[in-house]
Amino acid sequence: MIQITPQMRILVAVEPVDFRKGIDGLAALCRQVLVSDPLGGALFVFCSRRRHAIKFLTYDGQGFWLCQKRLSQGRFQHWPQADAAGSVRLDPHQLHLLLWNGDPAHAGTAPLWRPVSPSEPA
16 A cells, blocks of 8 residues: 655656556656656656646555556646656645645645744744
């Protein structure tokens, strides 16, 4: 079972991928395009060319998990934009929003962690 925790690293590939790729093909993309180790425990998220489906790839210590969500109608409207690395890092609450076809860039939530300064009252 895949459990998304606040400590999990989530990397979203911003460029669409060929959804005929399976575990080995997506793991190769993780190494070559995203410059990240697919065995490192991160959750990788990929989008189809028409943005009607997404795939998740993660390694749990024993093997790979590959999951797919395909929308019954429409497409994912708010896919993250490209940066120099070809991936965007999301927080877990942003991933949940992306799964429900929301805009993770405008998730109006508090940060997961912030330092507490000594001058703040308890």
